[in-house]
Amino acid sequence: MSVPKKKRTRGSKKRRASHFGLKQQKTVLCKRCKRPKLPHVVCAFCGTYKDKEITKSKLDKKEEKKLKKEQAKQAEQS
Numbered sequence: 001m002s003v004p005k006k007k008r009t010r011g012s013k014k015r016r017a018s019h020f021g022l023k024q025q026k027t028v029l030c031k032r033c034k035r036p037k038l039p040h041v042v043c044a045f046c047g048t049y050k051d052k053e054i055t056k057s058k059l060d061k062k063e064e065k066k067l068k069k070e071q072a073k074q075a076e077q078s
């Protein structure tokens with residue numbers, strides 16, 4: 001088994017550990033919905049990147065679910 005050659009001082013241990021802390025992630029505001037989002041990433045809320053719609057927005061998904069529920073209710077009634 002390997003054994004450390006020298007004692008690691010408190011100072012050197014702390015100096016090494018000074019980089020262990022988590023840094024806050026940087027965010028930018030979405031141009032369309034003005035919500036904070038990660039830079040260079042599609043906005044999770046409105047699904048746009050550089051003013052282009054890439055994925056469906058959360059609002060659209062909610063509306064789709066509502067429509068499906070309503071259609072299911074109508075199908076049950078008739």
Ligand SMILES: [Zn+2]
Pocket residue numbers: 030031032033034035043044045046047048
């Ligand atoms: Zn957005």
